[in-house]
Each structure stands twice: as structure tokens, then as C-alpha cells.
Amino acid sequence: KCRLEGKVALITGGASGIGQCTAKVFAHHGAKVVIADIQDDLGHSVCEDIGSSNCSYVHCNVTDEDQIKNAVDKAVATHGKLDIMFNNAGIVDADKARIIDYDKSDFDRVLSVNVTGVFLGIKHAARVMVPARSGSIISTSSVSSTVGAAATHAYCASKHAVLGLTRNAAVELGQFGIRVNC
Template sequence: MNELSGRIAVVTGGAAGLGRGVAERFVGAGARVVIADVDQVAGEGTAAALGDAVVFRRTDVAEPDQVRDLVQSTVDTFGGVDVMVNNAGVSGTMHARFLDEDFTDFSEVMSVNLLGVMAGTQQAARHMVERGGGSIINVTSIGGIAAGRSVISYRASKAGVIQMSKSVAIDLAEHGVRVNCIAPGNIPTGLLAGAMADGDADGRAAVIRSVMGVSRPLKREGAASDVAEAALYLAGDGSAYVTGVVLPVDGGTTAGTPFKSEDLIKLATAETVP
């Protein structure tokens, strides 16, 4: 019950969604947590709801100087950083075709999803090296593992997180700093609806989720708590010999299709695909 007792963790994008789930689980495991987010109201509300072990720092991870200040303020307040969860991310706009992509949000997607993770990894690692070790957990996506026809800038940014994390894991291993990735998939958050360019965003997101459900081997839907449990494992002593890995938390989606041969035949011969 106290796997992280006495440890200090930072969770970016911690005001809501997956980040809030991770922060809540870490507090339950005995950690003190700094949650960072651009949403001050939600961040302060989450910190208040999770109790005295949590403080909030408004941070835009797309600005490396703010990430540096976040980590330094954590060190100044609590004495160090043992766990860094780089979770903050944005989706970018979903276009029907790559040929319709206008790249207007490319810089934002890359700055938040990739530069922000790189800055968080570097700033936390500098302190962890001095302390003799630590755990850095970078949240990527199954979109960074498996190719697809939509949100291509997002996929590119998340693939970059994976390659960067593996490379840094090699570089920091001699200092006892572990760097791993979690790749969530098919877990309801506001990110998917936020990717819809126009129209009924919630309704279209629901349709996409239903398709995801059909292609997911495990038939129950994932939750933020599933990602939080994976983060707890990678943060704690049970993963002391684990670094440079990408852990999908996706109900088996990246393992392969659950369709039976007869199901594929029916889809292939149907006039319309549901």
C-alpha cells in the first residue's frame, strides 16, 4: 500500500484525465506529488481534492524554461525528485486525409508532446543523477507504435517520444536513472473529441471509440486507473531492473486483431462496413 512512501513525484498534465489518475494513485501509494498543468482552475481543484500531499504548479511544458522552474521548485519545496511523469499532451486536429493537413498546429503538437517530454526528462534527470537514481515515465500512445491514417502529426510526436526515451534510457543507465514509456490506447479522455475539427465532436468520438472497441482483444474499456497502475509499477522498486521499455496499456490492441476469419469474410463481402 505504500510502494512510494517518502518519494517525490512530478506529474505533468496532472489536472485531469490520465495525469490526475496517476497523481491520485501515487498519493495512495504514499508519495508527495507536484501536479503541473496549463489549466490553473482545474489544477488547483485537483490539488485541493487530493489533499495535503499534493501541490499545483502552473506550467506550460512547451516552454523549457517553465519546465526547468517546475522541477527546481519541486526540489526547493520537497528536497528532490524521485519520479517524473511526463504526461502532458495535445492531439492536434484530425483531418479526413493527409492531403488536407494544413500544419497549422504542427508546432504546438511537437512543442507539447515531444519538446515538453524531452525538457521534463532532462531537467528531472539532472537532479536524479545527483541523488543516485530515479524513474522517468514518458507517456506516449499506441499511435506512436502503430501507423494510421489520422492525426499524423500527433503520431509522429508520440513516435518521437518512444525513440527519445529509449535513447536516453541508454545514456542515463550508468547513473541509475531509468526511463520508460507507457503507451495508452482506447482509454476515454477528452483528447479524442478535442481532435475533431468541427461538427458533433462528442458524437464522432463515440463512433470512433465503438470501432476501437471492436478491434480491441480485451472487451472491457480501459480507464485512467489502468494507466495509473502501470505508472506505479514503473515508478516503484518492482521495476528496478526495467529501463528503455514501452508498455502498451491498450487491451491488447497493438498485439493484433481479434477478428476471426469468418468475421473478416463478412466484412469483406458486406456492402457497407459498420
């Protein structure tokens, strides 16, 4: 039996890397997958590989709330519900040896994608999962969320934030039957 038969999953950053692999695994296990990414050609290619009956693509910059809302709404409009939200979109910044060499704009960009994107994904998944009183929200974290010096300053800070946000959302949303994990 396919473990995800009848489930609908939205994956941000699903056009490549961990997100692409997850999309293929979820579809293999029976889920309908919606890939949300800014890499349009790659996203469409992944959907072709999986099959259009099981996978669709929506352009989505996770730093833009309207685009996250649209991706969630597309999943629900197409499949009638959203069971799994995988907040996987993320970026790394250029590795610089010293914190004094970093530009604030680079730091802000990483936090915008890696933290604000997760916040918006959790928010809009919860918007449709709370009334359904079920769902699973997963956010990609990293060993960098628990130790220092494992990555760049911005990336490390962003993954610490994702872990804290996830734990806090788990407490709030658990009462509605929604699991929230990294």
C-alpha cells in the same frame, strides 16, 4: 505498506485525464505529488481533492523550458528531491482525412507539446536525478508509437518520437541508476 512512501513525483498534465488519475494513485501510495499544468483551476482542484499536505500545483506550459525548469526546481525546493518525473502533458490535433489538408502550424503545435515537452521534462529531471544517482522518468506514449493509422499524422509522429527519445534517454541515464520508460 505504501509503495511510494517518501517519494516525490512531478506530473505534467496532472490536472486532468491520465495525469489526474496518476496523481491520485501516487498520493494514495504515499508519494508527495507536484502537478504541473496549464489548467490552473483544475490543477488546484485536484490538489484540494488529494490534500494540500500531499499535493501542490505549479503552472507549467511544457513548451517553455523556463517553466519546466521552475516546476522541477519547485519540487526539489519543496520536498528536497525528485524521484519520479511523469511527462504526461499532451494534446491531439483535429482529425483531417488527408495529409494535404493539414496546416504546418497545427503539426508544429502538437510536436511542441508532445515531443519538446517530453524532451524538456527528461532534461530537467535528469539535471537533478543524475547527482542523486536515482530516479524514474516516465513518458506517456501510445499505441500510435508503434503503428500507423491509429491517430492523426501529428499525434502519430509525436508518439513515435516520444518512444525513440525515451529509449535513447534510457541508455544514457541508466548508468546513473535512472529508469526511463514509456
